[in-house]
Amino acid sequence: MANIVVSGAAGRMGRLIVALVLRDGQHRLAGALEAPGNPLIGQDAGEVAGAGRADVAISGDYAALARPATVTLDFTSAEASLGHLEIAAANGAAIVIGSTGFTPAMETRARAIAPRTRTVIAPNMSVGINVLMKITAEVAAILGTFDAEVLEIHHNTKVDAPSGTALALGRTIADARHSDFAANAVYGREGITGVRAPEKIAVLALRAGDAVGDHTVIFGGQGERLELTHRAQSREALVRGALRAAAWLEHQAPGLYSMRDVLGL
Numbered sequence: 001m002a003n004i005v006v007s008g009a010a011g012r013m014g015r016l017i018v019a020l021v022l023r024d025g026q027h028r029l030a031g032a033l034e035a036p037g038n039p040l041i042g043q044d045a046g047e048v049a050g051a052g053r054a055d056v057a058i059s060g061d062y063a064a065l066a067r068p069a070t071v072t073l074d075f076t077s078a079e080a081s082l083g084h085l086e087i088a089a090a091n092g093a094a095i096v097i098g099s100t101g102f103t104p105a106m107e108t109r110a111r112a113i114a115p116r117t118r119t120v121i122a123p124n125m126s127v128g129i130n131v132l133m134k135i136t137a138e139v140a141a142i143l144g145t146f147d148a149e150v151l152e153i154h155h156n157t158k159v160d161a162p163s164g165t166a167l168a169l170g171r172t173i174a175d176a177r178h179s180d181f182a183a184n185a186v187y188g189r190e191g192i193t194g195v196r197a198p199e200k201i202a203v204l205a206l207r208a209g210d211a212v213g214d215h216t217v218i219f220g221g222q223g224e225r226l227e228l229t230h231r232a233q234s235r236e237a238l239v240r241g242a243l244r245a246a247a248w249l250e251h252q253a254p255g256l257y258s259m260r261d262v263l264g265l
Contacts, residue, residue, distance in 0.1 A: 002246045005031035005065050005093075007074040007084055009058050010040040010048055013098075017073055017239050018049035027243060031065035032058045033072075035080070066093035071118075071246040075238070078102040085113050094118035096245045098125045098238060100164030114256035118249045122259040123164030125241035129215065130259045132230045133172050136217050139226065140176035146219040146226070147196060148173045153206035153214045161205035162187065165215055170203045173217070 004021050008014035009032035021029045032045035038060065046054025059065055066072065066087050071094040074081045081099040088095040100123050102110065110121060124130070140148060150173075152166040174181035179199055186202040212232040219226040232238070245262045 002027045002243075002250050003030035003070045004028065004243075004246060005033060005070045005072040006045065007033045007062070007072055007080070008076040009045050010034050010038060010043075011076070013075040013235060013238070015049040016235055017075075017242070018045050018054070019051040020236065020239050020243070022046055022049070022051045022054055027246070029054050029056050030070050031072075032056050033062050033065060033084075034058050034060060036060040062087050063091065066091040066095075068092040068094075070094065071096060071249055073098075073242050073246060075099055075242075078106055082106055082110055082113075085110060085119065088119070089113050089116040092117055094246070094249045096120045096125075096242050096249060098122060098242055101160035102164075111256060115254060117254050118252050118257075119255070120245045120249055120257045120259065120262060122245070123168045124213075124238070125245060125259060126230075126232060126237040127241050127244070127259075127263065128230050128237065129165055129232075130241075130263055130265060132215065132217070132228060133169065133260065134265045135228060136169055137172050137176045139217075139219060139228065140173040143219045143221065143226065144177060145198070146221040147198065147200075149202045149204070149218045149220070151204050151206070151216045151218065153208060153211045155210045155212065156207050158207060161207065162203045163205065163213065163215070165213070166203050166205065169215060169217055170201050173201050 004027050006014050006017045021027050041058050041060045045056045045058050073096050075098045078101040081097045150166050150169045152163050171181045184199050186200050214231045216229040248262045
């Protein structure tokens with residue numbers, strides 16, 4: 001039973017995590033965090049989540065919650081998560097980060113800090129997506145002459161594009177083909193673009209309605225096309241994956257891990 005601290009406890013993902021922890025009873029809600037100044041600070045996290053009283057008040061002080069015996073689940077924002085990672089590392093607390101939108105500089109900083117404590121960072125915590133990542137690498141290598149494209153759709157309130165998961169799929173393809181993703185990525189097409197260069201990997205984003213998150217990897221050859229698709233039907237898939245990561249992370253040595261480590265892929 002992991003002692004879970006939920007970051008962003010009053011937000012959409014945070015409330016879902018709190019509710020699932022309380023409902024399943026497989027872990028203990030040890031703390032709830034919100035940004036300083038949030039009007040719900042001091043309120044009971046379970047009641048805010050609509051899951052009944054939890055006797056855990058939402059706090060604005062992460063340093064007071066981050067302890068070696070806790071695992072923090074953080075789906076807030078790249079900037080906030082990086083700050084929380086620094087505090088977790090200083091306090092010896094384990095942390096699972098599912099936030100996206102990290103800049104290259106932020107990614108570099110996170111990779112430097114994360115090994116100081118037990119850390120999982122993944123652009124997508126769902127089990128299915130991480131299986132898709134593994135399959136995509138295998139197919140990209142086998143179908144090395146096929147054109148590769150990634151298409152994703154998310155809800156209209158998502159603030160970063162393409163999604164972190166779509167970018168990770170693009171990098172997976174490039175790595176499998178021993179190519180430089182940054183040099184070959186395409187994020188949009190318009191006008192007379194000319195013939196598609198075989199080494200290019202397009203990562204295209206759609207935003208519409210309340211779509212939780214669909215990702216499709218397309219391998220196009222001559223006379224045939226292979227498509228691999230994962231559809232998230234509920235954000236609960238992300239939460240369950242994150243809780244699985246938290247339980248696994250409790251027993252690991254300090255280091256930076258991925259969901260593929262968690263799942264043994």
